[in-house]
Amino acid sequence: MINKATINKIPRKPKLNNLRLFRRRFARSKLSVIAFCFIIFQIILAVAAPYIAPFDPFRGDFLATWETPNYVHWLGTDDLGRDVLSRLLYGARVSISIGVLSQLAIALVGIPVGAIAGIRGGWFDYVLMRVIDVLSSLPTILFYILLMVALGAGFWNLILAMTLTGWIGIARLVRGQVLSLKKTDFIRASRAMGAGNWYIIKKHILRNVMTPVIVSIALGIPGAMFAEAGLSFLGLGIPAPQASWGQMIGMYQAYIRTAWHLTVFPSIILALTMLAWFLLADGIRDALDTNNNFSSVEK
């Protein structure tokens, strides 16, 4: 029974552009929103670290070494008397920039390589697939370790190592997407009308592979942070005077009996950060996962 009142109650469907639609779908998951806020807060802290850090993270105070948390040093000091809180704030800068920069580099290498291999096929595709086969037969962590041993510890070397190992995944993803897109009618139509490879990549392919690529990048950020922490833990990531959470954990894990605060705080921060980024990535994936999307059709 439809009467006038109910008709008036039906809300007029507002026109949504993609971004607003995305925002609305993303906001449905409370956890992802909380994670997003946590990450924004952390980024602000990291950017403002030089202004808000209570102490210089690199200068030791030899009259205040091995201090447990107190009113002056909220989270205590380490073996050289450096303030743990300040070092954690600077560690956030390392962690976040490694995560984001490495994924950008991976995307810049992986997307074009995968797209070209997918659309051109032929010898390029064949060689690429064999290279990927060989590289992925090495365990990732082992590959990271070998590269870092060869390159030497350091911020940019870490990003280089992550790019060298990480482009494989995204190239394979893009290639697969392109191969399935190639068979679709709209691309065949475009080709029939005389469109060249570049035009098709730019106009049709990039737009359609973006969803899985964005999800893969969003998941890759915490993955890269994870790897950075692990390598720094082994002493192969961020070298000593700089601060990194993994490195702090690795350096002071031998002292947990005498100075628990040196490992517990970085551990907790690292775990919370990883949780937040994974939840964010999860939220992004759910928000992008519309029904008319290619990745779901393919399955």
Place this chain on the structure above:
Amino acid sequence: MIRYILTRIAGLFGVLFIVSVITFSLMHTVPGGPFDARALENQQMVPENIKRRLNEKYGLDKPVWQQYTLFVRNAVFLDFGYSMAYPNRTVVGIFREQWSYSLQLGLLTFIFSIIVGVGLGIGSAIKPNSVLDYFGTSVSIFCLVIPSFVFAILLQIIFAVWLGWLPTGGWSSPRHWIMPVLANSLAPILVFQQYTRASMADAMKAAYVRTARAKGLSRKRIMFIHVFKNALTPLLTVGGPLAAGLIVGSFFVESIFRIPGIGFYFVSAIGSRDYPMIMATTLVWTLIISLAYLLTDLLYALADPRVTLAKDE
């Protein structure tokens, strides 16, 4: 079938060859040789003539390609030479003596994580959105976001330092095993839980389950006879490589809990630029993991008659 196996084995050798070239060239581009690292540790320079003699002993004075061919020739007979960090031990000797620790850790981790992971996965799949499902999901999120070394250290602080229930490190008694196995099983539990859950959900939607239900079989019977058997076969594909990855040792857990396995020795070999040890470990790992993939594929073909191996993609 035999042709397929032979092709795969040939491919295995190809992979080993390329991995050995990559590792070898990476190791030789490293600034600072093995003797510099040890000199730095002892705070003294190695005199030139002794350095020359050492380089001669380990063959480091020869051109790189010659070093490589020599290495390959010896490696074929499983001779990786003497370790540089432990000059009185051969690499093979280190493997023989220390591997059992990694093997024990890996097997215990595998058994523990398969029980927990598959159990949680089945629980989640049988009753979606129940308490058990949420518990399983929480455990898997925990396993996903917590790095094993962070978890290991938190365990150490809580159970060894604060409560004093368990020893902080070592491998001598079952009490020493608890924390390393827990810390090591985060990633495998995640994999098992996710796979079990997904493949159980698929199997429960399958037509033969609907048929069985239509025939009036009891829920229990359907689960045990039809669902489990079909849902757990795909676990072979992840279980094999995972087990291989576990028995070759863990860098983080072994070095935190001071378990003298291969992972522990590998980490210290990195620090001391112990080329023979690094090369041998990398190759052995690649071999074991590739073999595991091959065996898994073969086993899978035996377990699931629908799979044929004739055409590789």
